[in-house]
Amino acid sequence: MSSSAPVPFDRGHTDDLMAFLTAAPSPYHAVAVAAERLGKAGFQQVRETDVWDGTAGGKYVIRGGALIAWYVPEGAEAHTPFRIVGAHTDSPNLRVKPQPDAxxxxxxxxxVEVYGGPLLNSWLDRDLGIAGRLTLRDGSHRLVSVDRPLLRVPQLAIHLDRTVSSEGLKLDKQRHMQPIWGLGDAHEGDLIQFLEEEAGLDEGEVAGWDLMTHAIEPPAYLGRDSELLAGPRLDNLLSVHAATAALAAAAASPGLSYIPVLAAFDHEENGSQADTGADGPLLGTVLERSVFARGGGYEDRARAFASTVCLSSDVGHAVHPNYPERHDPTHHPRPNGGPILKVNVNQRYATDGSGRAVFAAACEKAGSPWQSFVSNNAMPCGTTIGPITAARHGIQTVDIGVACLSMHSVRELCGADDPYLLANVLTAFLTD
Structure with missing residues (x-):
């Protein structure tokens, strides 16, 4: 048996994903990094308060932790349909409360307050940094990231919890998840003053904040042959990264018959009901304004939407070797087996037979293998932005993703080749 590592499809793409994950400890950073990459591909930011024009080229809108980007090819008509890749920028974590010093x-x-549905035990005894967005008194924002050991949620020693081995770990979100960051008495304003110094701001300049913790351990290849990727926020920055690369590639492709779009939403992990979430009006407003800017009216908008397709890309469950009974007995997605098609007849995922055909065609064009995922009938199924997008905008939507383990852990696991395969499929979809 050879001990040499197998040749990956493109390790450079996964290397770049690891850099993206490290640079994006919060949704605000993820949007900033994605926008910077699109800027290098020729995209320009437009503001929602400005008058838009219908000229060809790449444009993007940023609102908080959400980004909508699109590329209008030469000759696009008002009723030209869209090809959308949807994803989300947020991940479960611990977020700073309005009165943080305790x-x-x-x-x-x-x-801190628990955001989304994290695996709480995975946050214990981790070296944590802090990152997010500071709102200044003049209404502007400043991103901040302290990417060094600053916080820690200490677990109770086994000597003081003799039942943990027999009855399992029981964590109270309020009492047991508050991190420490030093010794002494708490003083009001300490944390924000510290972050003002970190951001190079004057004392008292910060009027508001949206801050969260993150594990500072960098992403890494894992396994004997380095065929796995371990890292934070794979759910769902893996999809945001792949979709950003795919949109940039689509913008450089001639002869597009669709308008390719990236919709990276915030707040998926807590239901998407926000002005930056998939259940808000942001995507529909941007698409409509694009139609109207190209001289179209309501009829053109209806025609464009009727032929639009969205791939909702989010991570899914790989078969767990220690818990195979938790999975459907005939559907066992595996790492490096290619992207997964997610199906649920109760519309927890939006995929139907027509959507399956769209996805299969994109995989065939990309030369990528693919897999199917369906939940065990005896267990409730998760959901995504897919059904929300389909219902809110009347757009055909297909739920896909990459199979992973440890979903919602502070550190998740997927196949090292799957991000590259996903990006290729998304590129094929946007350029078909």
């Missing part, structure tokens, strides 16, 4: 018994702590 502590007791000589420990200084940061008061």
């Amino acid at each position: 502590g007791s018994h000589g420990w200084r702590q940061i008061a």
Whole structure:
């Protein structure tokens, strides 16, 4: 048996994903990094308060932790349909409360609120940084990221919890998940003053904040042959990264008959009901304004939407070798087996037979293998932005993704080749 590592499809793409994950510890950073990459591909930012024109080229809108980007090819008509890749920028984590400075018994702590549905145990005894967005008194924003050991949620020693081995770990979100960051008494304003210094701001300049913790351990290849990727926020920055690369590639492709779009939403992990979420009006407004800017009216908008297709790309479950009974007995997605098609007849995923054909065609064009995922009938199925997008905008939507383990952990796991395969499929979809 050879001990040499197998040749990957394109390790450079996965290397770039790892750099993207490290540079994006919050949705605001993810949007900024994606926008910077699109800017290098010729895309220009437009503001929602400006008058838009219908000229050809790449454009994008940023609102908070969400980004909508699109490329209008030469000769596009008002009723030209869209090809959309949808994803989300947020991940489950611990977020800083409005009054963050806390502590007791000589420990200084940061008061946090649990965001989304994280695997709480995975946040214990991790070296954590802090990142997010600071709102200044003049209404502007400043991104901040402290990417060094700053916080830690300490687990109770087994000597003080003798039942943990027999009854399992039980964590109270309020009492047990508050991280420590030093010794001494808590003083109001300490954390924000510290972050003002980190961001090079004057004391008292910050009027508001949207801050969250992140594990500082960098992404890494894992396994004897390095065929796996371990890292934070694979759910769902893996899809945001792949879709950004695919949109840039589509913008450089001649003869497009569709308008390729990237829709990277925030707040998917808590239901998408936000002005930056998939259940908000942002995507529909941007698409409509694009139609109207090219001289179209309501009829053109209806025609464009009727022929539009969206791939909702989010991570899914690979078969777990220690819990195979939790999976459907005939559907076992595996790492490096290619993207997965997610199906649920109760519309927790939006895929139907027509959507399956669209996805299969994109995989065939990309030369990529693909797999199917369906939940065990005895277990509730998760959901995505897919059904929301389909219902809100009347757009045909297909749910896809990459198979992974440890979903919603502070550190998730997928095949090292799957991000590259997904990007190829998304590129084929946007340029078909």
